[in-house]
Amino acid sequence: MLKPELRLLEENREFKQCERIQRVVWGSQSISAEVMALTQKYGGVVLGAFVKGRLVGFIYAFLARRNGKIIHWSHLMALTPKFRDQGLGLHLKLAHRDLALQQGISSICWTYDPLQSRNASLNLAKLGARVEEYVVDCYGRFPSIIEGGLPSDRFVMNWRIRTREVEKRLSGKKAGAVYPLPPRINMTVINAQGFLENRKIDLDHREPRLLVEIPPDADLMRRKTLALAKRWRLETRKIFLRYLAESYQVEDFVAVNESGRKRYYYVLRRHASRRSTPPERGIGQKL
Ligand SMILES: CC(C)(COP(=O)(O)OP(=O)(O)OC[C@H]1O[C@@H](n2cnc3c(N)ncnc32)[C@H](O)[C@@H]1OP(=O)(O)O)[C@@H](O)C(=O)NCCC(=O)NCCS
Structure with a gap:
């Protein structure tokens, strides 16, 4: 380092x-x-x-x-x-x-x-x-x-x-084990150009922990295939807005080696009593 x-x-x-x-x-x-x-x-x-x-x-x-x-x-x-x-x-x-x-x-x-x-x-x-x-x-x-x-x-x-x-x-300690891997909200494939894209998104999962995969190369994707990058924006927006409004929190971000490539996942965790409450005047709200 x-x-x-x-x-x-x-x-x-x-x-x-x-x-x-x-x-x-x-x-x-x-x-x-x-x-x-x-x-x-x-x-x-x-x-x-x-x-x-x-x-x-x-x-x-x-x-x-x-x-x-x-x-x-x-x-x-x-x-x-x-x-x-x-x-x-x-x-x-x-x-x-x-x-x-x-x-x-x-x-x-x-x-x-x-x-x-x-x-x-x-x-x-x-x-x-x-x-x-x-x-x-x-x-x-x-x-x-x-x-x-x-x-x-x-x-x-x-x-x-x-x-x-x-x-x-x-000090290097992780929040908790993510194995076995929780269910995935979005199922992905690598397309013909080599970019990750969503094949199926299931917003009905309610397991205690869930994964959201994101691509490893946002900058390159935006340069090479902007339409796909826009789709990722809208699809992940939908996922995060839905789950954060339903008592899930983003708990971690993990890299997993699968079939010879690194895949990146947000780990969402459901909290029984907590809804995510926005601060009194959040950044996106009118002044
Ligand atoms: C964001 C930024 C400041 C981070 O600084 P950095 O010195 O590259 O970050 P670090 O090396 O400390 O940590 C990056 C980690 O991401 C990992 N990483 C690298 N490429 C990655 C990828 N494609 N996907 C996921 N993780 C990746 C690195 O391996 C490293 O983790 P490790 O140390 O466990 O291996 C820098 O990349 C940057 O200037 N980006 C452009 C501007 C920006 O986005 N600024 C922040 C928002 S204002």
Whole structure:
């Protein structure tokens, strides 16, 4: 695992580099150097990851209030493509957690696209953050090359950084065994182009645990076969909205080796008494 130097950014030059990374990663810039400098000064966190002295990624988080509590809302995290999948994202998140704990913060929240399997691995499997909402077209249509023109549906994550549950997860402990594998809500096949597609979706399952498979290559699919990527968006939207409204929670995200390939599943778990309740004013609701 590559070990980066992690530190709070200080100079205008560094915030400008974060603007450049945003343009490389999303094709546009959403947070300016000025706003980053102000956030850093007045209670948020702009944390950089350096490799051999070069800034290769960052986290941008601001102070926010959610359900009456002061939290950090982590709006951006990005690594330049060459530096992904080497653990830097995890290092950045852990350093952010340390800083937030020092500030007396107990929750770090953010959103991510449920069809991005890499982000799901990091957010759920490695960090132990919780899915609290599914927001349809969260940011509207926006000019991101990652989005590829799809509606910007998002999970809202809450990383409750002081909890035993999170500490256990960070020490490498899994939430619980998923073997034998629970029933699948969506049955999939690999199509002639080599992309995963849904063959059958059964919304009538009510077993205590269920699986939802997602493709491993959302970015490539959006570039090569946008119609299929859109279908995935609408089909998984239907699944998550239905099950989250019916007392299921997203418990985990697992990779399973089956017939020589890695398949990725969300694990949904039914809670007898709990309906997932949206926060008092969720991100998708009108101000
Ligand atoms: C999301 C992002 C910040 C993660 O950083 P990262 O350094 O790549 O993440 P890590 O290496 O710490 O963890 C990624 C995990 O996903 C796994 N992974 C890689 N490809 C995967 C795939 N196709 N499907 C599922 N998991 C995958 C990696 O193996 C790794 O897990 P492991 O360490 O157990 O092997 C980075 O990939 C990125 O900049 N993406 C584009 C911007 C973005 O999506 N930002 C976040 C939303 S604002």
